[in-house]
């Protein structure tokens with residue numbers, strides 16, 4: 035054929051309004067025009083992908099940081115094999131994904147986990163791997179953003195937020211699933227989505243035990259500006275303890291100012307998402323339905339290729355969510371809502387490449403890869419327009435599917451690719467009926483924009499944390515970001531009067547807790563206010579507020595006097611350093627931030643412990659304040 039006529043699946047299914055607008059994207063910066071077309075791969079040079087000498091293109095693609103924004107796109111389980119399977123099927127042998135294959139700088143990274151005793155585990159999963167790039171610290175399979183000692187490690191999303199950037203978390207999985215969960219939660223078992231499971235399986239970390247709570251409850255505490263995905267079922271569970279005990283997590287979200295949407299029309303109507311009104315869009319009870327469906331894999335125990343069914347094409351899944359809720363659409367909306375003068379950090383996950391690979395479902399897996407590719411196109415279009423955004427596309431770990439030449443003893447799927455060629459996709463890491471396993475191969479990482487040079491060559495998954503944080507110029511010392519907080523309170527009030535105290539500058543605390551019966555408030559833009567009632571008798575009332583994440587302590591002494599003015603004006607007072615609280619030295623308080631984990635005394639609940647650890651931390655780290663934001 036002389037022209038690439040009607041691309042079967044793409045023409046039939048793919049081009050949403052969003053992706054249609056992106057057809058011209060491949061010319062990203064100075065990318066090569068176009069690679070081989072399927073009709074000339076037999077000619078001398080006809081299968082090449084380079085367009086002449088690439089040296090100048092590569093030079094131009096090396097852009098110094100800082101970047102204002104980072105968009106991190108993860109294909110869960112998207113190893114080299116999964117990319118190739120999907121490209122062959124959807125684009126043909128000489129084809130190119132307009133998003134995934136357009137990033138000019140590529141490398142590979144290692145994805146191994148560690149065991150609780152610190153030894154290496156070469157077969158990782160999504161929780162340990164997502165924790166790796168989210169925190170820069172390797173951990174044990176099944177854990178989210180805690181280290182081998184179960185100490186919480188600050189995440190890219192949390193650090194970005196504490197530095198004043200807007201933040202977003204988008205996934206086609208349940209939003210509590212490992213990849214999105216690692217950015218917003220710290221917990222020993224990835225399955226503790228909500229209060230029910232947490233009470234049963236993560237009891238010492240539950241809210242009722244004084245812990246940080248389930249993944250969903252931690253999400254509500256961290257308060258990213260934009261959260262879009264699945265997992266609505268868990269939000270119907272009720273909190274067991276704490277300020278929202280007995281209320282569902284959805285009710286809690288509404289109480290705390292979240293905008294909640296659950297369909298495309300409502301999402302389209304949202305025009306702002308910020309600290310006051312963060313967006314929580316959950317569009318399915320569980321994971322999103324896949325984009326494509328196809329034949330079940332055929333179990334051929336004797337590997338007799340004559341038993342392979344005839345090759346077939348994938349078809350559209352009638353269960354797919356409505357138009358406007360594709361991963362590309364969600365990415366587009368998130369970027370719109372996050373774009374601001376201070377910059378943003380956005381993570382986007384195409385989750386079911388992995389899940390369909392586990393299920394040995396080739397069409398499901400391929401469709402999700404195509405879906406992610408369109409989300410990458412959206413991110414690249416934004417980044418190309420702005421020139422100040424680092425886009426990274428990678429995976430968490432490799433997976434099972436392999437292209438083979440004849441049936442394997444096990445599961446086989448016979449597909450007909452875009453150019454009409456047969457392709458056998460085999461699944462051989464579990465017997466039929468079992469869950470296919472992750473594999474331990476390094477995976478591809480590709481980048482575009484300021485700082486993208488740091489993905490080239492061989493890196494580790496944990497490098498991505500530093501590449502992102504350093505390119506954004508983030509101060510990774512969270513305690514220091516709350517250390518200059520102040521508490522404004524009137525100097526003198528009437529006995530029995532109600533007055534307001536306001537904490538400001540609590541940049542790395544998501545909640546603050548008041549002494550006595552003052553309860554807890556969400557910290558918005560570093561600020562939170564409490565209504566305090568003065569005692570009936572004259573004297574001095576001491577008000578103490580404690581940042582739940584850093585443990586910073588703010589105090590004000592208020593004189594209670596019958597001679598006080600009726601409407602006292604609050605006076606801001608610099609906080610005395612929390613030094614007074616600490617005599618011990620926090621375990622994470624020494625060493626260079628460039629090489630040690632960003633461990634912070636996450637203390638919601640276990641506040642007494644945090645007062646000691648946090649206090650010492652603050653004293654030691656106060657010297658470092660000042661090398662904060664450089665990206666504005």
Ligand SMILES: [Zn+2]
Pocket residue numbers: 111159160388389392472
């Ligand atoms: Zn998996």
